[in-house]
Amino acid sequence: MKVVLLGTAAGGGFPQWNCACALCAAARDGRLPSRTQECAAVTGNGRDWWLLNASPDLRIQLAATRALWPGPGPRDTPLRGVLLTDAEADHVTGLTELRGAAGLKIYAAPPVRAVLAPARAALDRYAPWEWADSLADGGFVLAGGLVVTAHPVGVKVPKYVPDQASTEPGPWVTAYRVEDLATGGVLVYAPCVGAWSPVLDGLCAEAGCVLLDGTFFAADEMGTAVRPGAGQAAMGHLPVTGPQGSLAALARYPGARRIYTHLNNTNPLLDPASPARARVAGYGAEILPDGTELVL
Template identity: 40%
Template sequence: MWVRVLGSAAGGGFPQWNCTCPSCRAVRSGSRPSIARSQSSIAVSADRERWFLLNASPDIQSQIESFPDLHPDEGRVSRLEAVLLTDAELDHTIGLLLMREGRGIEVHATDSVHETLTTGTSVLRTLEAYCPVKWQEVVPGAEVSLGDGLSYSAFDVPTEKSMRFPGAAAYGRVVGYRLTDTRSGRSLVYLPCVQTLTSEIVEQLAGTSALLIDGTCWHDDEMPSLGLASKTSRSMGHVPITGPGGSLETLSQLPIDRKVYIHINNSNPILLDDSPERAHLDRHGMEVAVDGLELEI
């Protein structure tokens, strides 16, 4: 199984267009070693011919162009087979609208996410006015074949984040995916949004070969302390990396070959290559995703 990180930043990308935090200033000016990043999404394939997208970011056009394996063939046929959604957030779904020129699109999403995208944000309803949309319901716990050599099983990720579009069920608002190469049995877990690393979620990580996980904020109060927003990391639905209940303490102890933080907010100092926070992650065996990173599992 091959994995390509198309985008590694949280919503807004890095630098964020309206932000003057230290990290955004540094990447714009080149005053410190850092790399610009687009909004998070990955592509997965068992054969490097048929690809599956996990989330569709607003940067999908440039992300596809940056990766030749996703370029259409001479018959203008896309190599993207389907899009698997972890939630209904705009930075994970707006890219669907940018794929409207296709002959059709298959979207895997839970009933809760489908409801939000249909009656809340209207993303799917709008998309259906341009091209055929096939909805494949994602049922947490069910094993789903994606064709020769690849399957997935989703798992529910409980969240108490306030709902912008009430009406959808709480169960299935956010899910993680465990993707498995059915020939080797090796697997990847993609979990860009998780509010708390409960024992049930940690159990879902057991035996996996690689993990791409929520690295939105370093501290829970990171954004308020920088004067960027009043919301904490947890109130936005993301476990912080450090502090009480932070993800690093748990993740650093797990016997997983590759452990990579993704969905990194522009305010997070780990985006600066020379930061003490980045060095701290290095000592604990954790990686920081960058656009274009490839994993072979």
């Protein structure tokens, strides 16, 4: 199995267009590496590729990744479909860039499928796609020899959904476990996680590689950066640090390669020279640039 990290930033990207914080300014000046919005691609055979989420930067990300270029026929493409972990704008907007592509298959949990129904109707007018329940029947098989299961890891409803209070609770946020039948390699893809859980422990115990929600380094990060008092507790992302953070949990699984992704523009991990980065490295976890290819 090959995995390409197409993008590694949270919604808004890095730099974020309307943010003049020190980190974003450093990215704009080229002093820190820019990052596009979180998205990945996976293949079992090098010919059939599946997207993990569809970021708003997808067109640029596909253009930057030779393995995903079209050909040899004028409309041939190695892209077979998209696995959505949630319905957040930064994970689904890229579907519009894929409109008109023939025969794509989209996997998502029931609440995500329901809220995207109007978008699906619009996209179907360019080319009909098949939509499937990622949580049904205990799993599914992808062309290229990958076996996938989806696992609920959060309940946060996207902000754009009206009537939040009356929205049914449900598996709004899932993680994927992707296993290569040929190599036995296991990827856990969890770029959006509300809280650590036994489900994640079970997934990490079997994984060769974990791509984990690294949105916020600290629980008070948003409050201390650009929006005093805002905080990010309600944003549905467990922080890296702190007693409920993911770093201590990840430390229990030294057998897996552990990579933080979906980094918010407020996150000090964006700076390779930061104490935060050194601390994470001390636990054996990694921060990688856009375009990194992993083999499992």
